[in-house]
Each structure stands twice: as C-alpha cells, then as structure tokens.
Amino acid sequence: MTSESELLSSRAPGSQGFTPFVELSREDWARLSNDLEQPLDAADIAHLRGTGDRLDLREVAEVYLPLSRLLNLYVSGAEQLHRATSTFLKDDVERTPFVIGVAGSVAVGKSTTARVLRELLRRWPGTPNVELVTTDGFLYPNAELERRGLMQRKGFPESYDRRRLLRFVSEVKSGADEVRAPWYSHLTYDIVPEREVIVRRPDVLIVEGLNVLAPARLRSDGTQGLALSDFFDFSIYVDAPTASIERWYIERFMKLRSGAFSDPDSYFHRYATLSDEEAAATAKGIWTRINEPNLRENVIPTRGRAKLVLSKGPDHGIRRMLLRKT
Numbered sequence: 001m002t003s004e005s006e007l008l009s010s011r012a013p014g015s016q017g018f019t020p021f022v023e024l025s026r027e028d029w030a031r032l033s034n035d036l037e038q039p040l041d042a043a044d045i046a047h048l049r050g051t052g053d054r055l056d057l058r059e060v061a062e063v064y065l066p067l068s069r070l071l072n073l074y075v076s077g078a079e080q081l082h083r084a085t086s087t088f089l090k091d092d093v094e095r096t097p098f099v100i101g102v103a104g105s106v107a108v109g110k111s112t113t114a115r116v117l118r119e120l121l122r123r124w125p126g127t128p129n130v131e132l133v134t135t136d137g138f139l140y141p142n143a144e145l146e147r148r149g150l151m152q153r154k155g156f157p158e159s160y161d162r163r164r165l166l167r168f169v170s171e172v173k174s175g176a177d178e179v180r181a182p183w184y185s186h187l188t189y190d191i192v193p194e195r196e197v198i199v200r201r202p203d204v205l206i207v208e209g210l211n212v213l214a215p216a217r218l219r220s221d222g223t224q225g226l227a228l229s230d231f232f233d234f235s236i237y238v239d240a241p242t243a244s245i246e247r248w249y250i251e252r253f254m255k256l257r258s259g260a261f262s263d264p265d266s267y268f269h270r271y272a273t274l275s276d277e278e279a280a281a282t283a284k285g286i287w288t289r290i291n292e293p294n295l296r297e298n299v300i301p302t303r304g305r306a307k308l309v310l311s312k313g314p315d316h317g318i319r320r321m322l323l324r325k326t
C-alpha cells in the first residue's frame with residue numbers, strides 16, 4: 001500500500017515520478033512574486049509585525065504574497081464556477097464564503113500563517129471581508145473535559161465538540177446570514193461562555209486548527225459521516241520537522257512565561273515563578289505528553305489531504321511548497 005509520505009514524494013520507489021502534487025522550491029515560488037504589486041503599505045507591515053513577532057517581512061513578500069495571489073485566483077475560479085452553475089440552474093443562488101482550512105501542529109505557526117493570509121487577502125480585489133475562526137473555540141469546556149477524563153488530551157480529536165464544529169462550517173457553506181462560534185481563551189485555558197465569534201457571510205473564512213483535515217468519523221452503524229474538509233474550498237498544511245516544532249513550542253512557552261503567564265488570571269500563572277530550567281522542563285513535559293503524540297497520531301497523517309503543504313525549515317522560513325495538481 002502507498003504510504004502518505006510516499007504520496008507526497010515523486011522520488012518514492014515505484015512511483016515512476018507520479019505524485020498528485022507539483023513541488024516548488026522556495027526560490028521558484030519567490031520568483032512568482034516578481035510581477036506582483038506589493039499590496040501592503042508601511043502601516044500594514046507594522047501591523048503584521050505586531051502579530052507575528054519574529055515574522056520576517058521578506059518572508060511575507062516572497063512566500064505569503066504569492067500564496068495570497070494563488071488563493072485570490074482560486075476565489076475568482078470559484079466565483080466563475082458559481083456563475084456558470086447559476087446559469088445552468090436558471091436560478092441565482094447566492095454565493096457562499098470561500099472557506100480555507102489551515103492545519104498543522106501546535107506551535108508550527110498556523111495562527112501566524114492564518115493572520116498574514118487574512119491581511120493579504122483583504123487587500124486583493126473581491127475579498128475585502130476575511131474572517132478567521134480557530135477550532136480551539138470548539139474544545140469542550142474544561143469542566144466537560146475533566147468529566148470525560150480528557151484534560152491531558154486537549155487538542156486530540158475527542159477533546160472537541162466535532163459535531164458542533166461540523167455544523168458551524170456547514171452552516172457557513174449553506175449561506176447562513178449569521179453563524180456563531182464559541183470562544184477559547186489561552187489565558188484562562190478554557191472556553192469563555194460569555195464570548196463568541198459571529199461570522200456574517202464574509203468573502204473568505206479561514207478555519208485554523210490542529211485537526212481541520214481529519215477524515216470523517218465512522219458512525220456506529222459503520223458508515224462514514226462528513227468531514228470538516230468536505231466544506232473547504234482550499235486547505236493548507238503547515239509542516240516542519242518535529243524537532244523544530246518542539247523547539248518553537250518551548251521557546252513560545254518561555255516567552256509567554258515572561259509575558260502572559262505573569263497575569264494572575266492566567267491558568268499558567270503558577271509557571272511564572274519557575275526558573276528557566278524548570279520552565280523549559282515543564283514545556284518539554286507538556287510537549288512530550290500531549291502535543292507530540294497528537295501530532296504523530298492525528299495531525300501528520302492528515303498532511304496528504306491538504307491542497308497545499310508549506311514546508312518550513314528550522315528558522316520558520318518556508319523551504320518548499322507542494323501544490324496539488326488540478
């Protein structure tokens with residue numbers, strides 16, 4: 001049987017060079033931005049810097065700008081298909097938001113990727129309204145996770161209310177005027193019952209989360225339901241060597257320790273007073289107990305389901321792109 005990593009590689013034994021993906025090196029990809037007008041001004045760039053603290057602006061210009069152009073082409077393609085379908089049906093059904101899924105490990109840079117894409121996509125014609133929803137809002141509240149014995153399984157597929165998440169995206173793709181999602185606080189490490197995210201027919205909705213490319217679940221009668229990705233118009237898997245992601249996780253934990261964790265309301269406040277060595281050991285413990293097994297068992301196996309795989313090197317820089325052939 002062909003393994004998932006073999007599917008991604010044209011160099012796999014017996015593949016005869018066939019793979020469903022076109023592979024581009026970073027250099028080839030960056031060249032695609034030569035003819036693109038930079039849609040960001042100085043203020044936008046300052047704003048982007050604020051969100052992705054270490055984000056390199058050359059990276060934005062060389063990697064994310066061409067990617068936003070590609071996504072803009074897919075949005076236009078979907079629009080044309082929608083018009084053709086309306087003509088065929090002799091009925092002008094309203095267009096639904098273009099939904100992009102962004103998947104990958106904890107700490108690989110999904111949020112940063114999603115935020116940069118939101119800023120860039122907003123500046124392309126036809127997609128001024130871009131919304132972003134993270135799947136952590138669909139985690140069960142801590143009390144429910146405790147009841148199910150899942151507090152040490154946060155981020156694993158079973159820690160989410162998957163039915164609610166599926167309903168949310170399905171309603172967005174059904175053209176509902178207003179769809180609501182619950183909101184998760186990284187500060188209190190729990191769902192905040194009085195807050196929610198309201199999505200009102202944006203041009204583009206980015207859905208970002210660990211498990212957004214998970215396959216459909218098996219029903220009790222053995223048949224398969226729908227997967228979240230059945231509602232995606234495009235999907236991106238942010239990939240990197242596991243050892244690098246572990247390092248980024250620990251680095252982010254250390255940074256939060258001297259920032260957010262010092263807030264007495266923070267769930268991790270108890271870590272604020274740890275020595276550097278103790279804090280690094282705590283972060284490594286959480287990584288090894290929860291995030292790494294989840295990455296290995298549930299997240300990496302979904303990589304081959306993405307339309308685009310962005311592969312990072314040890315410095316967060318994208319090294320190569322695998323784009324599914326159309």
Ligand SMILES: Nc1ncnc2c1ncn2[C@@H]1O[C@H](COP(=O)(O)OP(=O)(O)O)[C@@H](O)[C@H]1O
Pocket residue numbers: 052053054055056059104105106107108109110111112113248251252315316317
């Ligand atoms: N493209 C990038 N360049 C530099 N640093 C990045 C980049 N993407 C993410 N980071 C850093 O890596 C860490 C994890 O990124 P984040 O977007 O929070 O990951 P995730 O949402 O996957 O958990 C953060 O400290 C972030 O600042």
Ligand SMILES: CC(C)(COP(=O)(O)O)[C@@H](O)C(=O)NCCC(=O)O
Pocket residue numbers: 106134135136137154155156208209210211286290291
């Ligand atoms: C909240 C998360 C499960 C990520 O959720 P996502 O938005 O990717 O669905 C993750 O960031 C997390 O908190 N994991 C638990 C282990 C830890 O504290 O790192």
